[in-house]
Amino acid sequence: QVQLVQSGAEVKKPGSSVKVSCKASGGTFNNNAICWVRQAPGQGLEWMGRIVPILGIANYTQRWKGRVTIVADKSTTTTYMELSSLRSEDTAMYYCATDPAGGMGTLDNWGQGTLVTVSS
Amino acid sequence: DIQMTQSPSSLSASLGDSVTITCRASQSISIYLNWYQQKPGKAPTLLIYAASNLESGVPSRFSGSGSGTDFTLTISSLQPEDFATYYCQQSFSTPLYTFGQGTKLEIK
Numbered sequence: 001q002v003q004l005v006q007s008g009a010e011v012k013k014p015g016s017s018v019k020v021s022c023k024a025s026g027g028t029f030n031n032n033a034i035c036w037v038r039q040a041p042g043q044g045l046e047w048m049g050r051i052v053p054i055l056g057i058a059n060y061t062q063r064w065k066g067r068v069t070i071v072a073d074k075s076t077t078t079t080y081m082e083l084s085s086l087r088s089e090d091t092a093m094y095y096c097a098t099d100p101a102g103g104m105g106t107l108d109n110w111g112q113g114t115l116v117t118v119s120s
Numbered sequence: 121d122i123q124m125t126q127s128p129s130s131l132s133a134s135l136g137d138s139v140t141i142t143c144r145a146s147q148s149i150s151i152y153l154n155w156y157q158q159k160p161g162k163a164p165t166l167l168i169y170a171a172s173n174l175e176s177g178v179p180s181r182f183s184g185s186g187s188g189t190d191f192t193l194t195i196s197s198l199q200p201e202d203f204a205t206y207y208c209q210q211s212f213s214t215p216l217y218t219f220g221q222g223t224k225l226e227i228k
Contacts, residue, residue: 044222105211110163
C-alpha cells in the first residue's frame with residue numbers, strides 16, 4: 001500500500017512561489033500517477049494536475065496552466081507541485097493523491113495535505 | 121471541460137435515515153464516476169469507484185449507481201460517522217478530472 005507524506009505548512013508573500021513535496025513510500029511509485037488537488041478554506045475540492053512519474057509527463061487544467069508545475073523525481077519517489085505568482089486566494093490545503101495505472105481514475109491514497117498561507 | 125453538478129449542496133438527516141446524493145455530468149461519462157467522503161480536517165477517502173463498486177473496507181450501507189450523465193450515492197441507515205461532506209469525481213476525460221462541488225451531510 002503506497003503511503004504519501006507531504007511537506008510541512010508554508011507561509012508565503014504575495015507574488016512569490018511555493019513548492020510542495022509529496023513522497024511516496026511502501027509501494028511502487030512508478031505504477032501510479034500522482035494528482036494534485038487543492039481545497040480553499042470552507043470550499044470544495046479542485047483538481048489541479050497530474051503526473052505520470054515513469055514518463056515525466058504532466059497535465060494541467062486550463063485554469064492552472066502557466067502557474068503550476070508538477071515534476072517527479074523517480075530516484076526519491078517524490079513529486080513536487082510548484083505554484084507561482086501567489087495571491088491571497090491561493091491560501092488553501094494542497095493534497096497529493098495516487099491514481100493507479102490501469103484504474104478508473106480513482107484517487108485511492110491521499111497525502112495528509114499541506115497548508116499554504118499567502119499573506120503580506 | 122466536463123462539469124459535475126451535485127445536489128443537494130447540503131442535507132440534514134437523522135441517525136438511521138437513508139439519504140441519496142445526486143451527481144450529474146455535463147456530458148456522458150459512462151461509468152467513470154467516483155465518490156469520496158471527507159471529514160473536517162482530514163483528507164478525502166475513496167468510497168465508491170466506477171459508479172457502483174465499493175472500495176475495500178467501506179461499509180455496505182454505502183451504494184452507488186448510474187451511468188452516462190446521472191449518478192447517485194445512497195447511504196442507508198445513517199451512522200454517526202457518516203456525517204461528512206461527499207464529493208463525486210469524473211475520470212472520463214483522463215488525464216483531466218473534475219470534482220462536484222460537494223454535499224455536506226449534517227445531523228438533524
